[in-house]
Amino acid sequence: MSDALPPRKSGPLQKREARLAWGLLFPTISSVALVVILPLMAIFWISIKPITLADLRTAAPTVYEKLRGDFATGGDEGTLEYRLKNSSRRQEVTEVKLADTIPTGLHILKLDERCELSDQKLTCEFGDWQAGYSEKLRIPVQVNQQFIDDEINVRSSKAQISGHGVSALLNGEFTLTNFTKIFDGGEFWNVMGVTLFYTIFGTIGALFVGLLAALILNKEFKGQGVLRGLFLFPYVAPVIAVAFTWVTLFDPFSGSANALLLQMDIVDTPINFFGEKPLALIMVTIFEIWRYFPMAFLFILARMQSINADMYEAAEMDGASPFQQFWALSMPQLLGILSVLFLLRFIWTFNKFDDIFLLTGGNAGTRTLTVSVYEQAFAISNIGAGAAVAVIIFAVLLLFSLFFFKFISREEGL
Amino acid sequence: MTRFRYGYITAPIIGFLWAFTIAILVAVIMSFISGDLFKPSLTFSLVNGVFVGLTLLYLKANKRLILMGLTLLIFLISYFGFGAVFIGEQVSIQNRMVTSLLIALAIILPINIMLTDLNFGALTRHDFEHAIIKFLTWFGYLFFTFIVVIPFYVMLMTSLKSQQALLANPLDFSIEFSKGWALFRSYIELFRDFNFGQYLSMSLMISVLTVFITLLFSVPGAYAIARLRFKGRAAMSRSILLIYMVPMIVLALPIYIAFSTVGLRNSVVGILLIYPVTTVPVALYMLQGYFRGLPAEIEEAGLMDGLSRLAVIWKITLPLSLPALASVSLYVFMISWNEFLLAFMLLDDPSKFTLTRGVAMLNSSEIPRQHLMAGAVVATIPIMIIFLGLERFMTKGLTAGSVKG
Structure with missing residues (x-):
């Protein structure tokens, strides 16, 4: 008489049961992984990085636009000023670009060498800014009578600035x-x-x-x-x-x-x-x-x-x-x-x-x-x-x- | 120990210890009620206690008349200033009488019960220890009730006082009924000026949703671990426990960072993403313990009759485990209702506060104490009502997962 041994390999029924079990456990496992395992790994990562609360915001360029000067009659001259800044004091931003539409009636006298003007569209390329960088870009301008009469605001067309900043969380800087x-x-x-x-x-x-x-x-x-x-x-x-x-x-x-x-x-x-x-x-x-x-x-x-x-x-x-x-x-x-x-x-x-x-x-x-x-x-x-x-x-x-x-x-x- | 095993030594010692316990208790209670001077007296506790102990032992006083006489005697002794509690002179006659009566009853009746089995001379070890245990048990009832009730009493009474009254005498917790509805001024202000109605409904909503999401996730998971055979089952059931042991503060830090960058801070959705995950492991652990205790034969019969596994869970297992589901729900509700750390870290916008976060906001030097205590009462009462109503489930549920009979 041969010995009746339990089957060694798992049969189809067992496989189905295991599949069902993992299926039932899946929601729990995935959510727990998301909220427990992931943060735990993050903790290890953060612990070897020199990082403070302020670094949580990704470095980004900012711009503030202003028209300076007294304009009484057409032909008066003033300055169009862009205040440019890297928002982070610790991270650099790369490939900073500025784009703005200059209102008609505002005539640009002299252009900064980093900028170009075509069809009233101003574009500037600043390259890379190191941490804490700030600059005032001044462009001399002349206005005409139409501009004064219509009370045109230069900020009605918003200056767009873009650049690549690396979050302090993700850069390659490590420390013990x-x-x-x-x-x-x-x-x-x-x-x-x-x-x-x-x-x-x-x-x-x-x-x-x-x-x-x-x-x-x-x-x-x-x-x-x-x-x-x-x-x-x-x-x-x-x-x-x-x-x-x-x-x-x-x-x-x-x-x-x-x-x-x-x-x-x-x-x-x-x-x-x-x-x-x-x-x-x-x-x-x-x-x-x-x-x-x-x-x-x-x-x-x-x-x-x-x-x-x-x-x-x-x-x-x-x-x-x-x-x-x-x-x-x-x-x-x-x-x-x-x-x-x-x-x-x-x-x-x-x-x-x-x-x-x-x-x-x-x-x-x-x-x-x-x-x-x-x-x-x-x-x-x-x-x-x-x-x-x-x-x-x-x-x-x-x-x-x-x-x-x-x-x-x-x-x-x- | 043998040296104490004589009735005439044990009885007075128990008498004294009990009298002194009662003295401290009555003094503190009367002080907390009236704010006047009540002070336990060691010497008079000794005299009164030894006298009562010996008298009751000697007279074997189960006769009503003797007990009543003795009570009256202790009452008079106490009233005229030789009792276990020293009563200040400015105390009203009414309070003096109440105190003395309290002392007399609380000393005589329990000592009488403690000494019933003792005789005057040598005692057996059995009787001796029985008397000691009776003393310790009675002491325990008073001690535990006292330490549990006092903080809640202070919480409730402080919330009903005014700022001036609190500063004038922090001990005086008597309720000024003459003030009428003005008694509840702190509460009215909380709901009117501090938005507590909204926090209350926010907490309620978040807790109920957390319970539902938790059950949705944990019931299938618990069933799989309790009933189905698969590779890694033991490892799974262990890692659940392991997650249970990860400290919240360790998780809270990266969650805070992630939520800050994604913009989920200050949002109900963010809270609802986190809360269930903190409760799912507990719920899963409790439920799988219960599922294991259910007889597998009923489910197998269902399978034989052609039900699918999921149908078995829905039609057989769940109806059978309603008590467990109730207790798990209650426990999860309690956890999310009481949760403080995550709410504190993730919510800064007062329009999104939960109740605990709202109470934390009241803890500032500009807001009077009675408002803080009123907030604490508002946060405590709903969970207490639910708990007292369903205490049986709670007790069972908490112990279900791990205690095997």
């Missing part, structure tokens, strides 16, 4: 200064330290508090549903609302928290919770714990409710005390979800931007890596440097993710 600047001085390691403090304590705190909340709600009683809903409030409310509320509550001058502490004689002078050096970081971390314990709570509670209750009855019969039951029965069952949550929250806290940005703006020793990206790119408007920090974030995350998948594939069987 973005990275060397980051690592210069102690600033970077300071930021890294703050990030790690925030991430580690924020994660552990949220998990621990979430575990406690889950423990007290893991029983049936009246009002359990109400409390469970209530505990999720910090997580569900918009970050902007709760962050500003915390700022208002802990304001050193008009905050209720300080007023309370002063009235109870606990402190003599108001505390600047979000403005003093070590305290601000601690407060920001507490905010993080407050805002994200509900998430840990939700997952841990769901896991707890799926643990078989018989086990606890048996343990109770054997005389195990509540704490013994917790350590010996609940904890081992919760370890899986706790470690998954730890990794997830660790990465998300590491990535967190809005919370600190809204609470302190990264001041008073709370600048994390993500806030630093924003600071560099928009406050100092050095986009290249911001991108370099982003690249570092990405590298650190990649390390985490490798670890994460090694770990989670065991835990979750993904």
Whole structure:
């Protein structure tokens, strides 16, 4: 009897299934590629370019046309002036050309050597302009009576200027200064330290508090549903609302928290919770714990409710005390979800931007890596440097993710 | 630990700790309501707590009469200034009575429950730990409720105050009902002068559209990953998670640059291009977890009866996964409603603001605090109403993807 082996090659049915699968996944894959993969690659590109916010506009020539002189009667002379400029201070524009229609009645006396005139059409070729180039092109003109009577405006025919500018994003200029600047001085390691403090304590705190909340709600009683809903409030409310509320509550001058502490004689002078050096970081971390314990709570509670209750009855019969039951029965069952949550929250806290940005703006020793990206790119408007920090974030995350998948594939069987 | 395992030691300790907890809580609550002086007193908490603990332990007071008597006693002690909370002299008689009653009830009843299983002498480890756990549980209920409610309470009450009242006493959150509709001045001004009505509808529209687009993309994708066999399936399901871990700020920078050059900044279309992509991976992950849990046999029966795959998804899988779809929609709605970073970076034109962007605009030194808080309330209330109405779905949906029973 021959062994019945499964077919090795994929048959037509399997091929069809695979095609269908890729077809179903296509919209997701393409959109994600467009908005995630492409920007990620862009970040790497930008990080090695010397580029600031102002360079985002492509270099282009500009022109401003004006007729100078007093014209009282026909035959008066004046100047037709074109103010020419390269809009960029850092990029050159090539093959600049100007074209304009000269109104009839305006007689050109002397033409610049770069320009030509035919049928009232003026065309000039300026060649290449370096960065920051500017010039006033003056053409002496004479007007006739008709021109004055009709009140003709030279700008009624718009001067057209064209030229090729290369966007600072696409030119061949590369640099490593973005990275060397980051690592210069102690600033970077300071930021890294703050990030790690925030991430580690924020994660552990949220998990621990979430575990406690889950423990007290893991029983049936009246009002359990109400409390469970209530505990999720910090997580569900918009970050902007709760962050500003915390700022208002802990304001050193008009905050209720300080007023309370002063009235109870606990402190003599108001505390600047979000403005003093070590305290601000601690407060920001507490905010993080407050805002994200509900998430840990939700997952841990769901896991707890799926643990078989018989086990606890048996343990109770054997005389195990509540704490013994917790350590010996609940904890081992919760370890899986706790470690998954730890990794997830660790990465998300590491990535967190809005919370600190809204609470302190990264001041008073709370600048994390993500806030630093924003600071560099928009406050100092050095986009290249911001991108370099982003690249570092990405590298650190990649390390985490490798670890994460090694770990989670065991835990979750993904 | 064994040294504490006597009723006459455990009970007073629990009594004291509980009395002090209640003292802090009541003092803060009364301060926040009236703005007057209330202060927890460590010494009197100790005296009151130890006394209550020992009395209840000794009398085994499940009889109503004793409990009522004790409550009255603590009430009187507190009223005349020897209670766990020190009450300032300018406090009105009414508030003084409310405070004392609150303290008496909040101390006596829970301590009575905590000590039911204890006897006066040596305790078993079991009973001892049970008492401790009861204490910690009650403490937890109060603690968590307190830390969650206080910020929202401050948010709401600040929005109802006037600038002068806030500066005069930042603690006084009492509502001046005499002002009538003027109480809502900040809200009226927000909607009249700051265009909040428009921001509200803008946020609503963007969030609803984001939900639809997300579902449109993620349902087929999730089904493919959950059910169909193809090469690279495991890699796909992993890379979805991986995308979930890319920080938004890293993406926001190049998106900002691209949108600036293409001219999509300050446009609803630009926002609608970005928002769904940030939510699709989450939705896909949650949905595929749910699809996997559905019995494959029903779908196979459908296939056998001659339905195509797409018809199976439409006629069998989707109707079966309505609860999951509801929870995913809710979660996606929440994400896009609360989204701040992208709105902040991509929108500068006040006519295109979403609600969160509008609230961020209020955070300036020229605009009074109560307007900012009113804005925060306006941004919070819709999502809270939706959440409270559909909390069950939310809870299930959030945990569906990753928790296996």
